[in-house]
Amino acid sequence: xxxxxxxxxxxxxxxxxxxxxxxxxxxxxxxxxxxxxxxxxxxxxxxxxxxx
Amino acid sequence: xxxxxxxxxxxxxxxxxxxxxxxxxxxxxxxxxxxxxxxxxxxxxxxxxxxxxxxxxxxxxxxxxxxxxxxxxxxxxxxxxxxxxxxxxxxxxxxxxxxxxxxxxxxxxxxxxxxxxxxxxxxxxxxxxxxxxxxxxxxxxxxxxxxxxxxxxxxxxxxxxxxxxxxxxxxxxxxxxxxxxxxxxxxxxxxxxxxxxxxxxxxxxxxxxxxxxxxxxxxxxxxxxxxxxxxxxxxxxxxxxxxxxxxxxxxxxxxxxxxxxxxxxxxxxxxxxxxxxxxxxxxxxxxxxxxxxxxxxxxxxxxxxxxxxxxxxxxxxxxxxxxxxxxxxxxxxxxxxxxxxxxxxxxxxxxxxxxxxxxxxxxxxxxxxxxxxxxxxxxxxxxxxxxxxxxxxxxxxx
Numbered sequence: 494x495x496x497x498x499x500x501x502x503x504x505x506x507x508x509x510x511x512x513x514x515x516x517x518x519x520x521x522x523x524x525x526x527x528x529x530x531x532x533x534x535x536x537x538x539x540x541x542x543x544x545x
Numbered sequence: 546x547x548x549x550x551x552x553x554x555x556x557x558x559x560x561x562x563x564x565x566x567x568x569x570x571x572x573x574x575x576x577x578x579x580x581x582x583x584x585x586x587x588x589x590x591x592x593x594x595x596x597x598x599x600x601x602x603x604x605x606x607x608x609x610x611x612x613x614x615x616x617x618x619x620x621x622x623x624x625x626x627x628x629x630x631x632x633x634x635x636x637x638x639x640x641x642x643x644x645x646x647x648x649x650x651x652x653x654x655x656x657x658x659x660x661x662x663x664x665x666x667x668x669x670x671x672x673x674x675x676x677x678x679x680x681x682x683x684x685x686x687x688x689x690x691x692x693x694x695x696x697x698x699x700x701x702x703x704x705x706x707x708x709x710x711x712x713x714x715x716x717x718x719x720x721x722x723x724x725x726x727x728x729x730x731x732x733x734x735x736x737x738x739x740x741x742x743x744x745x746x747x748x749x750x751x752x753x754x755x756x757x758x759x760x761x762x763x764x765x766x767x768x769x770x771x772x773x774x775x776x777x778x779x780x781x782x783x784x785x786x787x788x789x790x791x792x793x794x795x796x797x798x799x800x801x802x803x804x805x806x807x808x809x810x811x812x813x814x815x816x817x818x819x820x821x822x823x824x825x826x827x828x829x830x831x832x833x834x835x836x837x838x839x840x841x842x843x844x845x846x847x848x849x850x851x852x853x854x855x856x857x858x859x860x861x862x863x864x865x866x867x868x869x870x871x872x873x874x875x876x877x878x879x880x881x882x883x884x885x886x887x888x889x890x891x892x893x894x895x896x897x898x899x900x901x902x903x904x905x906x907x908x909x910x911x912x913x914x915x916x917x918x919x920x921x922x923x924x925x926x927x928x929x930x931x932x933x934x935x936x937x938x939x940x941x942x943x
Contacts, residue, residue: 501651502689502749514906534749535689 497523497542502535506542548608549721551584551768552703554679558593558608559583560601563717568629572871573741574838577734578717581605581629582770584707585612586700589678590619593644594698594707595770599632606637615640620675622682623648624709626655626694630770635660647675649686651694669696685757687711689749691742697757704765706757711750712782713771714738724777731773733842735782738771739789740845741838745876747790754787792878794848796943797826798936801840802853803833803865808887808919809855812928815920816851816885819932825849825939827932832868840868841875849881849939850907851932852898856888861897869901881910881942883935885928888915910938 494508506512506526511519512533517526523542531538549557559582568575581597583605591613597605609615618641623631626648634656638644643665646656650668669675669684685697690711698707714734720726743750757764767775767782775782798820804810813829820827828843844850852869854861861869884898895913902909914931916924 501693503686504689534746535693 494522495544498545499532499535499537500541500543501537502532504532504534505545546719548611551774552705554587555703555705556585556612557582557721558585558605558612560597560604561717562598562601568715574836575715576836577715579715579771580717582768584768585609586677586680587613588680591617592620592622592677593618593637594622595624595630595709596633596637598629602633602636605633606640618644620644621646622698623652623656624696624698624707625692625770626652626659627692628659630709631656631659635662638662638664649694649696652696655694687753689746690753691746699762701762704763706764706767708767709770711769712767712775712786713769714773716772718773721774722777723773723775726773732785734772735785736845737838737842739786740841740875744845745874747792750786750790754783789845794879794943795826795846796939797847798849798851798939799840799844799847800827800829800851800853801832801865801868803855803862804831805855805857805862808916809853811925812885812887812916812920813853815925815928816932819929820936823933823936825936832865837868837871844877848943849935850902851883851885851935852902853885854894854898855886856892856894859891859893861894869898869905873901873905876906878906880907881938882907883909883911884913885931886915887920888917911935
């Protein structure tokens with residue numbers, strides 16, 4: 494599963510870790526994140542992320 | 546204030562804003578005023594690091610003129626796009642229109658969106674260097690510390706770090722260095738700055754400090770863009786940042802409340818008494834009487850938060866609601882909380898407070914306590930016990 498970087502603040506979404514603070518379980522692919530999910534650091538939407 | 550020599554060939558050329566009391570609109574109370582720190586490096590190339598807030602442009606230009614004619618500036622490094630540091634850029638660029646502006650790609654974009662200037666801009670990334678003559682600048686991107694465009698500039702020859710807003714404080718003074726001012730006041734302003742601005746970015750703060758430590762670069766002086774320069778013991782502020790960023794807490798409780806006719810206040814004071822008698826330090830604030838910036842500073846190292854409000858229109862009062870909305874954005878970690886308040890018929894405030902606390906990431910450690918109209922003797926005794934039991938949980942979990 495690919496990692497994605499926030500183009501605004503450089504936060505990296507790692508599917509292996511998920512985003513448990515915001516209800517995203519480890520093992521969740523970036524494409525499976527709900528539409529309302531936002532960057533946990535700077536709050537921008539998924540479309541501001543790029544694959545790394 | 547005149548220019549001040551920081552090191553051989555490096556000068557503070559900023560401005561002191563003695564009278565500002567509200568910063569960033571009304572998001573921060575600058576009770577000690579502030580400074581906008583710009584630094585001038587005189588080498589084979591003349592370089593200005595950051596500027597000042599627009600209304601202070603002439604003060605900065607006069608300070609530069611005390612050292613060199615501003616027309617001779619070759620480079621202007623913009624570590625951060627925000628107006629308190631870039632506001633004087635259009636004015637100074639009129640005097641040195643051929644100077645090259647240097648910053649991150651997001652800084653370039655942001656400066657354009659602020660000023661629409663047609664300036665020669667050089668985009669830099671982490672590790673890029675710029676030789677000035679005897680000295681070389683090294684750039685280190687610091688996204689979200691505290692905006693996406695933020696950057697640190699480092700001068701190896703002087704072991705000088707210019708981290709812009711990081712390690713800064715809103716502290717107006719005629720002195721420029723940490724060894725010249727009152728140390729507790731300086732740390733208090735540093736904590737206010739961290740709590741009210743950087744707290745939600747703590748994970749990034751830790752990562753950046755680790756990154757700089759791994760680089761193994763010597764740092765003798767940290768010269769931020771607000772307030773006092775750290776030269777006596779720069780690690781003091783770095784270590785404080787590490788502790789705040791790790792959300793390290795003390796066995797300390799902060800009570801914040803809003804009251805209509807004084808009943809909620811009576812409860813607050815009894816709860817505080819219970820906490821204090823348990824041997825836990827407590828601070829009590831009526832949200833309408835105390836400056837929010839200071840309350841947040843007190844919450845930065847406290848394990849427990851007790852929030853109170855009378856019920857009005859079936860919900861919490863408006864100013865404590867605004868306070869909790871602000872707290873939510875700061876995303877504290879490793880905290881516990883509870884709520885209290887008086888009501889007349891249906892109640893509702895304490896449930897909303899718990900909702901805010903949960904959204905802020907604060908764990909609700911005990912059920913709310915309420916009293917109808919004015920608390921009677923028994924209820925006040927219960928408030929006292931409520932404070933004691935919460936203090937015991939804080940001691941246990943602290």
